Amino acid sequence: MSDAGNDVERRIGELRTQIDDVDCRIVELLNERAELALAIRELKPRVQRALYDPRREEEIFTHVASCNKGPLYADNLREIYEKILHVMKEL
Amino acid sequence: MSDAGNDVERRIGELRTQIDDVDCRIVELLNERAELALAIRELKPRVQRALYDPRREEEIFTHVASCNKGPLYADNLREIYEKILHVMKEL
Numbered sequence: 001m002s003d004a005g006n007d008v009e010r011r012i013g014e015l016r017t018q019i020d021d022v023d024c025r026i027v028e029l030l031n032e033r034a035e036l037a038l039a040i041r042e043l044k045p046r047v048q049r050a051l052y053d054p055r056r057e058e059e060i061f062t063h064v065a066s067c068n069k070g071p072l073y074a075d076n077l078r079e080i081y082e083k084i085l086h087v088m089k090e091l
Numbered sequence: 092m093s094d095a096g097n098d099v100e101r102r103i104g105e106l107r108t109q110i111d112d113v114d115c116r117i118v119e120l121l122n123e124r125a126e127l128a129l130a131i132r133e134l135k136p137r138v139q140r141a142l143y144d145p146r147r148e149e150e151i152f153t154h155v156a157s158c159n160k161g162p163l164y165a166d167n168l169r170e171i172y173e174k175i176l177h178v179m180k181e182l
Contacts, residue, residue: 008138015131016147022124023151024158026117027168033113034162040106047099056107060114067115071125076178077118083174087167 030084037088057085121175128179148176 044051064081065074135142155172156165 005138008134012131012134012138012140015127015134019124019127019131019151020154022120022127023155023172026120026124027155027158027163028160029113029117029120030168030171031159031161031163033110033117036106036110036113038162040103040110043099043103043106047096047103049103060110063111064114064118067118068122069119070122071129071182072118072122072178076182077121079178080121080171080174081114083171087163087170091162091167 034088034091038091060085125179125182129182143180151176
């Protein structure tokens with residue numbers, strides 16, 4: 001491969017290492033979120049609250065969109081968050 | 092509502108505020124990840140690399156599982172990451 005090609009391959013490698021680092025931080029936060037969600041689930045029966053609350057889900061989508069600065073679109077985040085909330089519910 | 096009930100409601104409110112805070116940090120990292128993925132996508136044609144690389148996807152699932160400390164299971168994270176990677180590809 002040409003020198004320029006090697007440079008590009010090296011740059012791709014560096015960017016992937018950065019992605020791996022970001023992914024571990026995302027995993028940590030997803031686990032933190034799961035712990036908080038589990039704590040809420042434990043409390044809910046004590047105040048006769050339903051475990052599933054569609055209004056709270058909409059609140060989460062709105063909140064997530066409100067702190068978004070891109071390049072992802074609100075719709076992209078909603079798609080990802082629908083999955084996150086689904087997984088948290090099944091825990 | 093009883094005092095005990097009010098305490099529980101207040102506690103649920105506090106936990107939800109903490110979740111909102113975690114969500115904004117997740118959104119920030121998802122955007123950081125998207126920027127890195129877009130930078131890689133721009134470089135790939137210069138080294139005749141396919142945009143979609145199933146081996147790299149498996150590497151990501153393995154890496155994500157390796158930094159997981161729970162309470163989420165590796166399968167939960169895989170489910171969430173399949174969605175994240177799908178969204179990043181469509182960007």
